[in-house]
Amino acid sequence: xxxxxxxxxxxxxxxxxxxxxxxxxxxxxxxxxxxxxxxxxxxxxxxxxxxxxxxxxxxxxxxxxxxxxxxxxxxxxxxxxxxxxxxxxxxxxxxxxxxxxxxxxxxxxxxxxxxxxxxxxxxxxxxxxxxxxxxxxxxxxxxxxxxxxxxxxxxxxxxxxxxxxxxxxxxxxxxxxxxxxxxxxxxxxxxxxxxxxxxxxxxxxxxxxxxxxxxxxxxxxxxxxxxxxxxxxxxxxxxxxxxxxxxxxxxxxxxxxxxxxxxxxxxxxxxxxx
Numbered sequence: 001x002x003x004x005x006x007x008x009x010x011x012x013x014x015x016x017x018x019x020x021x022x023x024x025x026x027x028x029x030x031x032x033x034x035x036x037x038x039x040x041x042x043x044x045x046x047x048x049x050x051x052x053x054x055x056x057x058x059x060x061x062x063x064x065x066x067x068x069x070x071x072x073x074x075x076x077x078x079x080x081x082x083x084x085x086x087x088x089x090x091x092x093x094x095x096x097x098x099x100x101x102x103x104x105x106x107x108x109x110x111x112x113x114x115x116x117x118x119x120x121x122x123x124x125x126x127x128x129x130x131x132x133x134x135x136x137x138x139x140x141x142x143x144x145x146x147x148x149x150x151x152x153x154x155x156x157x158x159x160x161x162x163x164x165x166x167x168x169x170x171x172x173x174x175x176x177x178x179x180x181x182x183x184x185x186x187x188x189x190x191x192x193x194x195x196x197x198x199x200x201x202x203x204x205x206x207x208x209x210x211x212x213x214x215x216x217x218x219x220x221x222x223x224x225x226x227x228x229x230x231x232x233x234x235x236x237x238x239x240x241x242x243x244x245x246x247x248x249x250x251x252x253x254x255x256x257x258x259x260x261x262x263x264x265x266x267x268x269x270x271x272x273x274x
Contacts, residue, residue, distance in 0.1 A: 027061075027212050034060045034097060034186065048210040051189040053079075053086060054203040060188030062097065068182055068224025070216025071234040073148040076109075076187075079205035080141045084113040084196020088207045089188050090147050093123075094181040103127065105179040107156060109147050112195040114205070116140055117256070120158050122168050124177045129265055132166055133257040137250075144210060151179065152235045153228040164239055164247040165254075169273050176269045182219030 026046035033040050036059030039052040051059040078088045088111040095101030106123035116139060122130040138145065148159040156179075158166040170178045189207045191198050215234060217227035230236060239247065260270035 025210075025212055030212055030214075031061050031063055031185070034062045034188075036060060047212075048208060049187075051088075051187070051207045051209070052204045053189045053191060054205075055200050058188060058190035060186060060190070062187075063185035066182035066184045066219045067092075067216040068219035068227030069152050069232065069235060070214060070227075071148060071150050071237070072185055072214045072216060073146055073211065074185075074187060074209055074214075075144040075146050075211030076140070077142075077144045077208040078111045078140045079114050079189075079207055081202040081205055082114055083199040083202050083205065084115070085191045085193065085198035086113060086205050087111065087188075087190050087192050087195050088114075089186070089190075090209075091186055092149060092151065092183040093186055094179070094183045105181055105183055107149050107151065107158075107179075107183075109149075109158070111140065114141055118160075119257075120166050122156070124179075125181075126177075130168075130259050130267065131257060131265075132255060132259065134165060134254045135256050136160070137254055144208070146211065150234060150237060151183075152232075152237060154238055157239060163250055164243050165250055167239060167244075167247065167273055168269070171269055171272055174268065174272070180224060181222065182224055185214070 027042050027049050028046045036057045039057050039059035040061065041050045049061065053059070072092060074090045076090055079086060089109060091106060091108040093101070093104065093106040095104045095106065103126050104123055105125055106128065108121040110119045110121065111117065112119055116136050117133060118136055119131055119133045121128050146161050150157040150159070154170055156168040157164050172178050187209055189205065217232055219227060228235060259265040259267070
């Protein structure tokens with residue numbers, strides 16, 4: 001009986017670990033609709049989600065759990081119809097659901113309109129304004145591409161299709177904050193005046209998401225310290241010299257805006273990142 005109980009416990013713990021770390025592909029296992037519920041569609045297999053925006057609403061979803069480190073990814077295809085003003089996103093955030101976020105941690109992928117401009121941003125327990133934008137080397141509305149965020153105790157790295165495009169290093173010893181609050185995953189489609197004017201005659205605009213697997217450490221309430229353990233493979237990841245060279249090439253070729261290049265927006269970490 002003791003052996004049977006041990007086997008059952010092992011299976012149960014394995015199931016819980018799988019669900020916590022997003023090892024499968026089903027949306028419903030790891031995510032929940034957050035807003036605009038009648039503008040969110042999940043296919044019967046749970047392998048693809050469509051977020052729709054029209055003049056009445058956009059939509060969004062979030063992960064069930066909060067995390068303290070990990071390698072987070074999604075496969076995304078932005079709306080095909082041309083317009084400005086529509087923002088299609090995938091990001092991590094410590095902000096409470098549907099509330100004024102105030103100062104918080106956040107790591108963003110944001111498509112500004114549907115012309116292929118991708119903005120990344122980092123909120124470092126403040127109001128953000130660390131935008132770096134890219135004119136991508138492909139059309140993000142024509143096929144799915146992988147967008148990843150590595151967050152560990154050394155650095156945050158943004159990847160597209162496995163190519164690093166941005167690094168935010170840990171420099172707490174120099175007075176730069178670094179995410180220490182639990183964050184969850186969100187994805188959404190919405191409209192913003194600062195991203196352009198929406199051509200509502202082209203609506204609805206539909207974003208597609210799939211590839212819901214990710215690897216992450218579930219956080220305890222307001223405590224992510226246990227998520228720094230080296231038992232997690234992503235905590236042993238860092239950019240190697242060849243990857244840094246590749247990142248520099250892609251940034252030089254495709255980055256269209258960098259807050260570090262503007263004296264009005266430049267922040268202390270600009271001297272040490274990337």
